[in-house]
Amino acid sequence: MTDDRWVAPAVLLAVDLVILTLRRSRLHVLLVERGVEPYRGASALPGGFLRHPEEDLTAAAHRELSEEANLDAETLRLEQLGVYGEPGRDPRGRVVSVAYLAIAPRLPEPTAGTDAADARWQPVDRVLSGELELAFDHRRIVADGVERARVTLEHSAIATAFCGPIFTITELQEVYEAVWGIPLDPRNFYRKVQKTDGFIVPVGSARKAATGRPARLFKAGPRAVLYPPMVRPAESSSTEEQ
Amino acid sequence: MTDDRWVAPAVLLAVDLVILTLRRSRLHVLLVERGVEPYRGASALPGGFLRHPEEDLTAAAHRELSEEANLDAETLRLEQLGVYGEPGRDPRGRVVSVAYLAIAPRLPEPTAGTDAADARWQPVDRVLSGELELAFDHRRIVADGVERARVTLEHSAIATAFCGPIFTITELQEVYEAVWGIPLDPRNFYRKVQKTDGFIVPVGSARKAATGRPARLFKAGPRAVLYPPMVRPAESSSTEEQ
DNA sequence: TAGCTTTTTGTCAATCTGACAGAAATAGCG
DNA sequence: CGCTATTTCTGTCAGATTGACAAAAAGCTA
Numbered sequence: 001m002t003d004d005r006w007v008a009p010a011v012l013l014a015v016d017l018v019i020l021t022l023r024r025s026r027l028h029v030l031l032v033e034r035g036v037e038p039y040r041g042a043s044a045l046p047g048g049f050l051r052h053p054e055e056d057l058t059a060a061a062h063r064e065l066s067e068e069a070n071l072d073a074e075t076l077r078l079e080q081l082g083v084y085g086e087p088g089r090d091p092r093g094r095v096v097s098v099a100y101l102a103i104a105p106r107l108p109e110p111t112a113g114t115d116a117a118d119a120r121w122q123p124v125d126r127v128l129s130g131e132l133e134l135a136f137d138h139r140r141i142v143a144d145g146v147e148r149a150r151v152t153l154e155h156s157a158i159a160t161a162f163c164g165p166i167f168t169i170t171e172l173q174e175v176y177e178a179v180w181g182i183p184l185d186p187r188n189f190y191r192k193v194q195k196t197d198g199f200i201v202p203v204g205s206a207r208k209a210a211t212g213r214p215a216r217l218f219k220a221g222p223r224a225v226l227y228p229p230m231v232r233p234a235e236s237s238s239t240e241e242q
Numbered sequence: 243m244t245d246d247r248w249v250a251p252a253v254l255l256a257v258d259l260v261i262l263t264l265r266r267s268r269l270h271v272l273l274v275e276r277g278v279e280p281y282r283g284a285s286a287l288p289g290g291f292l293r294h295p296e297e298d299l300t301a302a303a304h305r306e307l308s309e310e311a312n313l314d315a316e317t318l319r320l321e322q323l324g325v326y327g328e329p330g331r332d333p334r335g336r337v338v339s340v341a342y343l344a345i346a347p348r349l350p351e352p353t354a355g356t357d358a359a360d361a362r363w364q365p366v367d368r369v370l371s372g373e374l375e376l377a378f379d380h381r382r383i384v385a386d387g388v389e390r391a392r393v394t395l396e397h398s399a400i401a402t403a404f405c406g407p408i409f410t411i412t413e414l415q416e417v418y419e420a421v422w423g424i425p426l427d428p429r430n431f432y433r434k435v436q437k438t439d440g441f442i443v444p445v446g447s448a449r450k451a452a453t454g455r456p457a458r459l460f461k462a463g464p465r466a467v468l469y470p471p472m473v474r475p476a477e478s479s480s481t482e483e484q
Numbered sequence: 485t486a487g488c489t490t491t492t493t494g495t496c497a498a499t500c501t502g503a504c505a506g507a508a509a510t511a512g513c514g
Numbered sequence: 515c516g517c518t519a520t521t522t523c524t525g526t527c528a529g530a531t532t533g534a535c536a537a538a539a540a541g542c543t544a
Binding site: 493 | 515516517518519520521522523524525526527528529530531532533534535536537538539540541542543544
């Protein structure tokens with residue numbers, strides 16, 4: 001951070017939000033329909049410019065979330081995902097965008113806010129496959145956010161945040177399956193989760209279910225970082241070997 | 243990324259660089275002595291403002307690196323570390339800084355460039371302990387960079403980049419020990435590295451050493467992502483349990 | 485040749501993983 | 515009430531991995 005005698009050029013700073021949740025056992029991302037140009041009518045991540053030059057970035061992120069999707073942003077823990085500042089990514093000029101990621105429990109259907117014509121949950125598959133096109137470079141941002149979520153699930157107990165306050169082990173497994181996009185063995189998952197110390201704690205030996213054997217209920221444990229981590233089965237080598 | 247009819251406020255955008263290397267088995271970070279206000283004379287990370295509004299962020303990072311430290315930046319793979327945009331972090335006004343991280347082999351002693359009065363390697367310990375004070379929030383950025391490097395070492399083969407093109411397993415171990423800050427068992431390390439497929443490949447059964455048994459030589463293997471990862475021994479639980 | 489140092493090869497018990505069998509608990513149905 | 519379907523939970527078992535440690539191998543030096 002050196003400075004110049006030269007006047008430093010200013011750029012437009014924006015925040016974009018990748019809000020992930022689980023609906024019907026599928027990973028969904030919150031999208032808005034743009035109400036203004038450019039990309040008017042297209043789907044995009046919620047977000048927007050800083051309101052004033054002194055606005056804090058996370059504050060701006062929370063503000064945009066409530067403005068555009070009427071979601072109670074206070075309860076979401078926003079994690080910085082990255083900066084997207086490639087010249088030309090926005091037709092209006094140089095816009096640098098800071099992306100934030102949040103992983104959320106089943107959230108209510110959002111209602112359109114002031115800036116966006118509409119706000120709704122869309123399956124990430126539709127976005128990643130390209131079936132649903134997004135404005136700007138938002139598809140890339142979603143992809144990065146999903147990958148981050150996958151890694152985060154391995155090392156942190158955040159998966160419990162996808163569930164309600166009380167959940168069964170099967171429900172927790174469905175979170176992992178949905179985010180990782182692969183099926184897991186229920187018995188091994190059960191064992192692993194149970195003996196990962198501090199991950200989940202049993203809550204009143206209650207029960208549940210509609211058709212099978214009643215499942216025990218748990219709540220999130222005190223540990224935030226999982227050690228050893230949940231290991232995601234190998235899929236393919238990043239670089240071919242030999 | 244919604245826009246306003248309101249004129250969006252512009253902020254000053256800067257890049258900061260955390261360049262890590264190994265010198266005498268200790269992790270060092272590249273620092274410059276600031277030649278201008280604010281914090282004139284204090285140590286700081288190399289970096290600076292965008293030169294013009296259309297400059298690419300990574301291009302700016304590479305430019306600053308060569309300007310301030312005369313390092314051949316082309317060979318370094320810069321990885322985005324995060325955004326530091328807290329209001330008030332820079333006395334000149336609202337400055338948002340994008341931090342980049344690079345992990346590098348033994349680099350030459352840098353020479354001061356145009357903007358910085360001096361550029362040199364400093365042990366990260368001295369920075370993290372607070373013994374050496376840095377300008378702005380750069381100590382925090384260094385801390386984040388070191389932690390990122392530690393995690394990266396677990397999952398990627400980047401550790402080989404700290405060594406020269408040809409190295410011994412002991413040299414590779416010293417990289418892990420320096421970055422992780424803990425000692426490792428040579429025999430178990432040897433075994434683990436050897437059977438992590440594609441990590442390192444033996445190069446001509448040459449030898450080396452001055453005092454003990456000659457060590458075999460290796461070069462970086464084709465695999466960039468390590469699976470299974472190198473596991474860093476547990477240190478302490480992030481959240482107390484029970 | 486003996487001693488020192490460092491690298492390399494083993495050993496062993498404990499733990500973890502992946503695959504799978506089968507018991508337990510409930511609802512629905514004839 | 516007994517049977518079946520379904521889901522949850524408890525085991526088992528072989529193979530791989532880990533951490534701790536012993537000891538051989540290969541040089542250099544005295």
